[in-house]
Amino acid sequence: MTQGIAKDFSHLFSDECNSRLPSQLKTILPLFADPNLVFLGGGLPMSDYFPWDNLTVESPLPPFSSGIGAKPSGDASDTCKIEITKAEQKSQEGIDIPLSRALQYGFSHGQPEVMKFFKEHHSIIHKMNYQDWDVLATIGNTGAWESTLRIFCNRGDTILAEEFAFSSSISAAEAQGVNVFPVPLDEHGIIPSKLEEILDNWTEGAAKPKLLYTVPTGQNPTGSSLPFDRKQAIYRIAQKHDFIIVEDEPYYFLQMEKYEADPEKRVTKTYSDHNEFVENLETSFISIDTEGRVLRLDSLSKVLAPGTRFGWVVGSEAILQHFLRLQEMSIQAPSGFTQAIIAGTVNRWGQQGYLDWLIGLRHEYTAKRDFCIDTLHKYLPQVDYIKINPPIAGMFFTVNIDASKHPEFATKYESDPKKVEKAIFDKSIAAGVLVIPGNWFKADGQTTPPQPEASSKSEKPNEIFFRGTYAAVALEKMAVGLQRFGDALYEDFQLSK
Numbered sequence: 001m002t003q004g005i006a007k008d009f010s011h012l013f014s015d016e017c018n019s020r021l022p023s024q025l026k027t028i029l030p031l032f033a034d035p036n037l038v039f040l041g042g043g044l045p046m047s048d049y050f051p052w053d054n055l056t057v058e059s060p061l062p063p064f065s066s067g068i069g070a071k072p073s074g075d076a077s078d079t080c081k082i083e084i085t086k087a088e089q090k091s092q093e094g095i096d097i098p099l100s101r102a103l104q105y106g107f108s109h110g111q112p113e114v115m116k117f118f119k120e121h122h123s124i125i126h127k128m129n130y131q132d133w134d135v136l137a138t139i140g141n142t143g144a145w146e147s148t149l150r151i152f153c154n155r156g157d158t159i160l161a162e163e164f165a166f167s168s169s170i171s172a173a174e175a176q177g178v179n180v181f182p183v184p185l186d187e188h189g190i191i192p193s194k195l196e197e198i199l200d201n202w203t204e205g206a207a208k209p210k211l212l213y214t215v216p217t218g219q220n221p222t223g224s225s226l227p228f229d230r231k232q233a234i235y236r237i238a239q240k241h242d243f244i245i246v247e248d249e250p251y252y253f254l255q256m257e258k259y260e261a262d263p264e265k266r267v268t269k270t271y272s273d274h275n276e277f278v279e280n281l282e283t284s285f286i287s288i289d290t291e292g293r294v295l296r297l298d299s300l301s302k303v304l305a306p307g308t309r310f311g312w313v314v315g316s317e318a319i320l321q322h323f324l325r326l327q328e329m330s331i332q333a334p335s336g337f338t339q340a341i342i343a344g345t346v347n348r349w350g351q352q353g354y355l356d357w358l359i360g361l362r363h364e365y366t367a368k369r370d371f372c373i374d375t376l377h378k379y380l381p382q383v384d385y386i387k388i389n390p391p392i393a394g395m396f397f398t399v400n401i402d403a404s405k406h407p408e409f410a411t412k413y414e415s416d417p418k419k420v421e422k423a424i425f426d427k428s429i430a431a432g433v434l435v436i437p438g439n440w441f442k443a444d445g446q447t448t449p450p451q452p453e454a455s456s457k458s459e460k461p462n463e464i465f466f467r468g469t470y471a472a473v474a475l476e477k478m479a480v481g482l483q484r485f486g487d488a489l490y491e492d493f494q495l496s497k
């Protein structure tokens, strides 16, 4: 069946986006490579004056048999040697970006050697249902989200987000004068019926939301993952109420098996081939999208390293051209060193080798998640009002607490769950462990005129939660921290062990 063309969503663009014209100077940059043209057109420094003649780095070699954390020995059996030269003629065509080009102006959409790899990778993992889609290099999802807001939102506009959302993403919206209206969550993420109810009862006179910002896999901060049927329902609601879905997916490859409390019954998942691994991954919003209504933000931060400052946005060409125009006037392009090293690495690993890395990552995170949840069960009070939530993706666990069960809830804390949350936070710090109060992630924007009261009513007003991570520290240290968190809860709730 032939695929259709993406719909036109230009009616959702911001005033800023509509006033941004393409940079005329950028249109001449491809001519720089024409040997028959004497290029006196742009302020490009000669690459002879770039002080780096070559770049050599080493990484582990697929299939990473000793685990992804194993240090390469330097031996050809386990070490991938990446040697990048300055001169175009000396570099490996299609694999390396010569430094003369990587470190020069140009290629704002990303260097071909790196973008070809990630476009192909995207096609292996996701199913695209319209023809005119593309990928564009970004400096990671923080920047890509900031750009998304600029492209779609004016001051005073409203967007939708998970009730508890990554605070830096909320702050980015608020800094641009955009209201972040919360959508209720349960342990599996956004509740589609609630989302629909909010939109069906949207206050007349308040501008409808243009975007839904969501972290479908291993959500930050709740750790929840949105099941496929909910994604389908949310996509239908997006069509009905005409908004764009922005899936911010830094944790997509940190998917794990369901937590099994009995260590005897735990099995380390193995895959007969790479296809089986790919088929086991969650279906993304962009794989459901038939009309270019989804923007997918992907990042290497949680997969290779945050300091790469490299990611890519996937969407319709029509929308991506506005990302390109904006980036040409802001970041220009991700760092040339980053792109040269990434291209050199992933093109030597190959698509299958990169999947080997992702499989290795999944094993590592599963082991850390299991240890973390086992340890929480060991050290936290075993009472029905303290609930440990084992995630199936991402870096975060949460512990939900019914604050009204605190012996001094009505007296000392004046029936205010936030005061209980603050007390536990302070006590945890005093005990020597830092976990983040859920309240720090609360989206609580409001429209003018406001939405009906029922639309922002909390389902469990006395429930508080804390977010912790099993990603940041080694197992022994994690155990110490979790024990201290448990001690703080025992003490604060006046429970005996």
Ligand code: PMP
Pocket: 043, 332
């Ligand atoms: N400002 C001015 C006045 C310039 O001439 C240039 C380069 N042409 C830039 C900014 C861009 O600088 P950068 O490469 O550091 O982003």
Ligand code: PLP
Pocket: 139, 140, 141, 142, 143, 166, 215, 220, 248, 250, 298, 299, 300, 301, 306, 311
């Ligand atoms: N989005 C979410 C939901 C995150 O949790 C994070 C990381 O903390 C980011 C984006 C930042 O990603 P990047 O490093 O790609 O900017």
